[in-house]
Amino acid sequence: MLKVVRVVGATLNTMDIDKMIAHYTELLGLRLVERADNGNAYISLGLDHHNLVLSPSSVSGLKTMSYEINTDYSLKEVAEYFKINGIWADLKTDAEHGIPELVEISDPDNNRIHLFPESKRIGIGYKDKGIVPQKLGHITTNVKNAKKTVGFYEKYLGFKVSDWMADFFCFMRCSSDHHNMNFMQNQSSKKMNHIAFELKDVGHIVASTDYLAKNGKPLIWGPVRHGIGHNIATYHYDAEENVVELFAEMDVMNEEMGYFEPRPYHEDFPQRPKVWNNVPQAASQWGIMPPEELTK
Numbered sequence: 001m002l003k004v005v006r007v008v009g010a011t012l013n014t015m016d017i018d019k020m021i022a023h024y025t026e027l028l029g030l031r032l033v034e035r036a037d038n039g040n041a042y043i044s045l046g047l048d049h050h051n052l053v054l055s056p057s058s059v060s061g062l063k064t065m066s067y068e069i070n071t072d073y074s075l076k077e078v079a080e081y082f083k084i085n086g087i088w089a090d091l092k093t094d095a096e097h098g099i100p101e102l103v104e105i106s107d108p109d110n111n112r113i114h115l116f117p118e119s120k121r122i123g124i125g126y127k128d129k130g131i132v133p134q135k136l137g138h139i140t141t142n143v144k145n146a147k148k149t150v151g152f153y154e155k156y157l158g159f160k161v162s163d164w165m166a167d168f169f170c171f172m173r174c175s176s177d178h179h180n181m182n183f184m185q186n187q188s189s190k191k192m193n194h195i196a197f198e199l200k201d202v203g204h205i206v207a208s209t210d211y212l213a214k215n216g217k218p219l220i221w222g223p224v225r226h227g228i229g230h231n232i233a234t235y236h237y238d239a240e241e242n243v244v245e246l247f248a249e250m251d252v253m254n255e256e257m258g259y260f261e262p263r264p265y266h267e268d269f270p271q272r273p274k275v276w277n278n279v280p281q282a283a284s285q286w287g288i289m290p291p292e293e294l295t296k
């Protein structure tokens, strides 16, 4: 029926929008594209009309996620398909600026997802000040039942499983990147575990860490080389304690071969999708372990 081809972005509920805009534009180096009449701030990495929407609210945290889909069907038919399968769905117009029509659905954890065939690409261009990531890499959500959520994303959205950590943390892809969506089963009251942006290389990670430190944003985890996905990553809080990951060197899946492009730091040769034991090396090859906030 349809396949998600890209995790385009997210809308974050925001209590102090000016501080959040400053974090994502001045520190992260994204572009503020426009402010809507309802106060929403539309923020772009460079290609799309927007990748982040900051939405004024009395609470902080994930509001919606946005996925680009491949489908031969109309969005009206897509909405019907979800409804027939007992999934809440609604065809919406002008729900996001730059996206005239989209289907909003609800996943098993009641996270709202916007689906659309192609977003308006205004090609605003990348900024030359701040960290300036290359793209939005992935979103990790905290879920009640990881197996159920993973089944939903496989069956209805076309995601593939890259790796599991034991039976509680699944890494899924909709592209050649090792992961684009992750689901961690835990007790957290936060919907979003973290949002991740890809930097160009390890030098960029080092420079970004210096820049964050200089601007009063110390890391809360990292630098690490993850076992699962093998990306080098750092984690920090944005202005409202949403966790932001910056990463480089993530594993690349070669679908024809059925394994990840070989790297010297892999555990297996070849490295194929698998279930990892819940051991420290799965989270961090270098031995620096995550704070409780990211795991409970």
Ligand SMILES: [Fe+2]
Residues within 6 Å of the ligand: 138, 140, 194, 196, 245
């Ligand atoms: Fe991540």
